Amino acid sequence: MKGKLYGVSTGPGDPELMTIKAVKIIENCPVIAVPRTAGKKHIALDTASQVCDLSGKEIIFLDSEMSKDPDVCEKAHERAAEHIAKALESGKDTAMLNIGDISVYSTFSYIAEKVAALGYEYEVCPGVTSFCAAAARLKVPLVQGNEPLVLIPSENCKDANTTFVLMKRARNLVKTLESDEIYAVENCGLENERSYSSADEIPLEIGYFTTIIAKKINGGKKI
């Protein structure tokens, strides 16, 4: 029988923020697949290894480069899918680990599509997003009442009178938003976590794993 691929969200980095389901899936899979970009730490693997027994499991690394070239990305996803398919063909269930929640800006969706096209089944396990974890840490509710919430992964989008969650490479947007309250958590749940409570405090060269929460106040009242 063919193995099945599980896309497993490991959450923002605090191993206790993994779900019970994620732990069970990982412990039941003989193969663990870990996306790896040159020179980067494997946060998802590190997180999982703190609560799951990984001894005796086969770890496969899915290598890719940070690239904006669609052809380069496409080839990396194809290689990853073929790598995973080998394990599945031999009947081994495989858990692919992803930080945060797997539906929010992960590479899993691209790879899973190719694995499915090769004839294998897959399942997805959700997790805690970095922006929910950051909001909890800061005790700042993300949205209340009828406020909309806009997630912005880069500088391709801006809006007015809302809560902005700036993820990934959107640090520079802070100065254009004219928000009245700015908060940030860098490396939330990890050992090197840092929090900030104003735009001035946030370093210009902030780390990639930073969630910035920007709130606009209208006439002294939260919108």
Added chain:
Amino acid sequence: MKGKLYGVSTGPGDPELMTIKAVKIIENCPVIAVPRTAGKKHIALDTASQVCDLSGKEIIFLDSEMSKDPDVCEKAHERAAEHIAKALESGKDTAMLNIGDISVYSTFSYIAEKVAALGYEYEVCPGVTSFCAAAARLKVPLVQGNEPLVLIPSENCKDANTTFVLMKRARNLVKTLESDEIYAVENCGLENERSYSSADEIPLEIGYFTTIIAKKINGGKKI
């Protein structure tokens, strides 16, 4: 010593989607506080009771009505805060349970503010949101690459060329969005879960616990 209030996210309803941290906090607290609206099931309590040993714990219900009157809401939050403060004053740590993630449209933030004003400490434990759980269940990635994500809790906001996550009472917005792909999960992770993959399939009188994901395709390509 005074007790501490813990705002605990129990996730979308599948008990296995609770985090390890949420389970630990609940098991360590002698008092469990549960928001209750007239005639409603207590999903958060139901979820927690499937994985946590609640025997011997004191359960307090925080009653409120579904109301848009700010004065009615304010008074309900005050009563809830006073109820919790009694337990904290007697030295008992208290876990207030909330479905989904506690930073996304929960009443906890209002109550926690009042509890803090009364001189007590609180902490927040994040969880899996309904929209991440729905995306995982549907195997539809919420956002890829540089797509922004807009959370809309009601009909007070619309935008173009993005992924829309329609939460709570925004069902009617579907027809105005002109989205090309519409998905929904009702009661995600619960026994009465139902999925839909087009606007026509989604009943007009859809349940309150429904996440609708609407995607716009631009010239045949996802934006």
